[in-house]
Amino acid sequence: MVKSSRYELFVFALIVATAIFFRFYHLGFTPWTPSNTTAVIGIITVIGLYMLVKEMFDWHIAALSSFVMAISFWHVSLSRAGLEAVTVPFMFVYVFHFLWRGFKNMRLSYFFWAGVLGGLGFYTELSYWTAPFIAIALFVAYWEFLKNTYDHSKYEHIRNQLLRGFALTMVVAFIVVLPLAVYFIYHPGEFMKDFGFSVFNQSNPLQALGISIRDTLGMFNFSGNPMLPWPIGIFFIIGFIKEFGHWLERKHGHLSPLHTFLFAWFFITLLPGFFTIQAPNILLTISVLPVAMIFVGRGIWWFFKAIGAWRDMVHPTEQYHLHHLIDPAAVITIVLLLTGFASYEYHHYFNGQNNIEIFTMPR
Template sequence: MEKTAVSPQKKYLIWMLLVLLTAVCLRLFALTAAPPGLTHDEADHGITALSIVKGARHIYFTIGYGREPLFDYATALLMAVTRPTFLGGRLTAVFFSLIMISGMSAWVRRAFDRQTAVFTAASLAVSFWPVMTARQSLRSITLPALFVLAVYLFWRGLTQSENTISHPKAQAQSKKTTPYFLASGFILGLTFYTYIPARILWLIFPVTVVYAVGQNRDLCRRIGLQTLAMLTTALLTALPLLLYLLRHPEAESRIGQLSQPLRAAASGDYTLLGHNIIEGLSIIAMTGDSYWRYNISGQPLLPLPFAVLFLVGLFLASWWISQGLFVNAKRQKQREKKLRNLRLNKKQMPAASFLAVGWLILGVSPVLVTGAQLSTTQAIGMQPVLYLFPALALRQGIRWLSQQNKQRERWAYAALLLLLAGTAVLTSHRYFQVWANHPDVRVEYETTLVTAMQVLNKSGQGTTTAPTTLHAGISTITPHPAHSPAVAEMTLHNPNVTLSWFNGQNSLLLPSSETSTIVYPGFTPLNPALEPYFETAVLDTSLPMRDTDLDKPLNFYQVDRNQMRQQWGSQFLTDKPVFFAENAQFLGYDVHTPTARPGDTFSIATWWEAKRPFADGVLFTQILGNDNTAIAQADYLDVPSDLWQIGDQFIQLHQITLPADMPPGTYPIIIGLYSCPQNCPAEIPPQPIPTSTGANFYTLPMQLTVTNE
């Protein structure tokens, strides 16, 4: 009985199925536990997606430093049918990662061959960088996923146009390629809604067309108009976002930060840009991103075996590009014969190689400006094509061995499988054991805060009586809305818990409930200067966390509001009630250093009650000179006014260093509130919050005495 041969197409599909199954396993395993918590960036994406589920419809989201919206809309679709948790964002990232692998394989199969496509997809499936980016709820993963689809559709149109040049009905045949160009343009336009590097990656398409026309001038008329139609479609698709950003340049604060090296170079200082270029070029094979949030610090994108193969593949691609430009007709036929023997797409190789190298250059270019730090996200545009070059080297090597000896070819395939399997094992170890458990990573992913939310999620469980509301005050180093509160919103699922936020390093919060819980992590313990105001609190639970954790322990205190208010009433000097508009009431003050010497630190605690939240609040304390101008001051508020719960009371500690040449005498002290939008840039001055008398500040009844004694 004769054996039925398996067709190359079926082999390709079987191998791709195995590759995708491997990719799914590495991306879904323990997805809620690794990463080990949640970054504020991931949480912000989750909050934005939830707002979309609830009806928000924005073309650009200004939360954080500003973000393109496509990832959040995709996450919202998933959240609409699942629980509104951070897992929705991570599953969305996994989905886009699988699209990227599949799309890249589809293009490489057409541009090169099936084996190269499988090798590329397998490398993307098991390598550390693609696995890392696939498991994070960040918008950056959407860029390579959509871009490879645009490349695939563009390539279908380009190659079919080339193949129909000599067709007797060439004009009719060309119409069949137009939908590919238009679809590619539409998806290319969508990439502008994904991540900033899309604004430069699109250049590879017109440049590749110029190269292809240089190879075959008959293509010029055929694909010139189609390419123009493609780019026009992309522009029209991206136009709403581009117009919004032109009208609201302040929405992209991140652009100003990232462009600093270019501005310095424009002024004649190339030091920073030169340093970043050297760093950026080293991320592939030498020294990578040092930021633990997205990488094992310093680990390059490619391990040594893949780095060597990458260089070989890059050399091969560069050689094929040159062959496409500088060969005569006789040598062209010889080259095509060699490529045919290697079972590669002989006509497409130079243009495909050109597109790949150009894609690589444009993809890495943002990192050449910004440097290695955070390069794992900023270079993500080149992620799919980076793994093509090792695949080209492997494909070339295996085919060469097959011509020498079939036995060697089998050994080569066995070695390749061992390389990929070893890479999968190494990636699993480095990601799940090394990276996910590193102390810096657990800090970046706010593991201590997530642990606190897990404790609060269990509050009231197991009781037979109706659950009661728990009001908890959370001390954190980042208490503002887009940071720790965002992480809590995505991890706290107990509807009976209300949260208030403060930074315990310089403030103390008393929630409005009769009894409440105050949570202090290791990073923001109670300031010793505030300890006298916290004497009535009772330590209820102390979680030690891991021995290797940096943010530890995690302490839970029980507070009785009446007892603590009585204590504060005996410690603070009070005057007549002072209201700052309808936002806050000043209740009293306690001067720790009523007498000081020049150069000393003046310390004062002020007592407040939140009446109505308002955006971007800042509390100031100023020491006035003889001309009523401030000679020393402190401006900060560690209980964010955006998140005030009505009735909460808090103490703000201001510690002010006095000038060393401050003359002896007595000095008035004033306090007040103002709103400081966007950190008060020059064009947006602070907005004072007036008192009930119309003044912009309140003068304390006491004065500071400065003496040389």
């Protein structure tokens, strides 16, 4: 156990060091400049993703997901560009970290901080405003999980704890966002200026919507400058398909709250991108990046397990998994794979297109 903790600490430190390198290399360090501030926010977001995914799965998936986020061309570019949009993934990972821990432990302090950060998120970018719908989807899924898992007396007790905690989150978030709501009442134009680019303002809205959905979904793997380069994109597709299959299994008569949360996060955060004629627009859909990294992490972990299973089949006398040992071949393969990813993204950013125009122009 102690040895495993040392491994985890070493891997976590390596991920943080990688995130720091990618965000500050050749940037220089002048405190409080926009680029340095957003670079720090980007690093803290990587740490937050690790914390969230560790709560949802385990530290292995957390390490893979956060490492890919640490080297991600899009997140690195956004972190170094000094754009406020980098605060959206930051808010998402920490709001849902506290909310998830609240659901797991039913401690009011977690629900309180989820409400504080959840309310502050509304002061960032309009793309954040999808977060409450994801939280509601998670709440409903978790309620169904409780109803189908516990007997009546225990269900009522935990349900009341859940209602009390989630109500606290909503009330605190409402109080935090109240000044912004008052400002909105007196300055509605500030919030409505971007709606002129809606697909519903076009002469053929259904056609415009179809094109926008196609381009937004294609931004992960197929558009001119995809969010995920093809080596990483392959594992995203694998992870997405595998998790979608788990979601549809409906164990114990209900959908998995974890997978409902993942897919609600994925599809709801894409809605602003679906409804704009500027698709694919990374600024409107940047909040999907953390959950995309989770799917990548799940895909890589499946590959890791598949290598171990293949080794057990070819060399049945070794049987690493039966003895709870780590297969050296699988570890070496994954290390080489992740090193290759880091090298690819390094050259993609530092020797390729790394200017701010990629965030402000339709691609």
